[in-house]
Amino acid sequence: MNKRYSFYLILITSTLLGCNKVNITVDSDRVPVMSVNNEVLYADEIENILPANITGKDSVNFVENYKKNWAINILLYEKAEQNLRSTEEIDLLTEEYRKQLIINRYQQELISQKLKNISNDTLINVYEREKTNFILEDPIIKGVFVQIPSKAPNQKQLKKWLTEMNDNTLEKIEKYCIQYASRYIFFRDDWTPYSQVDKLFPHHVDWNDPILTRGLVEQKDSISTYFLRITGKANPGTIEPFEIALPKITNILSQGEKMNYIKSFENSLYNNAIKKQKITFFLSSEE
Structure with a gap:
């Protein structure tokens, strides 16, 4: 059931609880939900602010609360206008605020x-x-990350290409990844937080581990082989x-x-x- 269908089902359910007939002019291209005095609340207005993952009873409660608050605001405004002796100062402040918003x-x-x-x-x-x-507060790197199935062919050749890393081998790496890799990320031109890359490995590698200075990191688990070719790195505390x-x-x-x-x-x-x-x-x- 898609979100839009679910929303209208919720809306119909909640609206039927208090449905009555009134003679109000409404926009024929929209679905009216309720009216207070001459103001109309439309379905699309509620749909636009309905949280994405809300379902079931929570959805019904959300719609009902929104409808109630919408009505209360209109009724309070009406009552305030009736009882305030003068709204001239408020009108002036509102106009001034509007001008300032536009200017800003x-x-x-x-x-x-x-x-x-x-x-x-x-x-x-x-x-x-x-x-x-x-x-810098945290370490960052540039490079290429590749994850391949443990039984993928030509792994030694891939490792050689990653070690050499030039325009020619990069093209070969990309073709290999398209055919065999389960995941690959090329970020040679984009500084990336090391913490994000480290999470891609099955085992944590500390930033101060000497293995990171070798340029190529390799790890294995029962199903995959992981490679990280580092092409640039910057330490925390540096510019x-x-x-x-x-x-x-x-x-x-x-x-x-x-x-x-x-x-x-x-x-x-x-x-x-x-x-x-x-x-x-x-x-x-x-x-």
């Missing part, structure tokens, strides 16, 4: 667009300048590689550029508005 969203998009255009030289300069702030530090570099630039860029943009916007006579001064601040 636009500023974020401006900064995001500007950061996309940052040159690689700028990123490298920040990396070199701030190196002492980019320190992060540029690729790992890049998100932090971007954040530094974002914080540094944000105020200057936004201020410059605002001044430009203001001055252009004056030139185009979009702004009218009724009183001068000059003596």
Whole structure:
């Protein structure tokens, strides 16, 4: 039973518990669930927030609670409007808050667009300048991991290719893996936490184990042979590689550029508005 079918079955079950006829205008393209005054709750609104793995009685309870809370919010709002003497201040605050949200969203998009255009030289300069702030907390590696059935053919040849590791042997390794490997991961260009790779082996290998300095790690169990060819490694406490530090570099630039860029943009916007006579001064601040 798919999620959508299950959801509508739950919805029908819960809705039948309190079904009554009312004359309400509804969207003909949607499935109405309930209404309070002139507001309508539709099935898709509940479906969008229904947790993925919820089932059975929990699903029914979730739907019923959501419907009840939805109705209570509308009724409370109605009661508050009836009893508050004035909502003018709230309306003003709401409008101001809305304006600020729109402005903030636009500023974020401006900064995001500007950061996309940052040159690689700028990123490298920040990396070199701030190196002492980019320190690795956990070991990372680059390489190739291969797991093959224990009876797979030509294992010695595969081991030889992994040891040599060049463009020519890499192509041979890939072809071999496609045909025989039960699992293989090529991450020669991607720094990866060592802890993630270590979990792929049947037996834990400590980061300080000398075997990791040999470049090729091999393990076996009753069903598989495991190979890890290490092409790059970095110790905790050392400076992060540029690729790992890049998100932090971007954040530094974002914080540094944000105020200057936004201020410059605002001044430009203001001055252009004056030139185009979009702004009218009724009183001068000059003596």
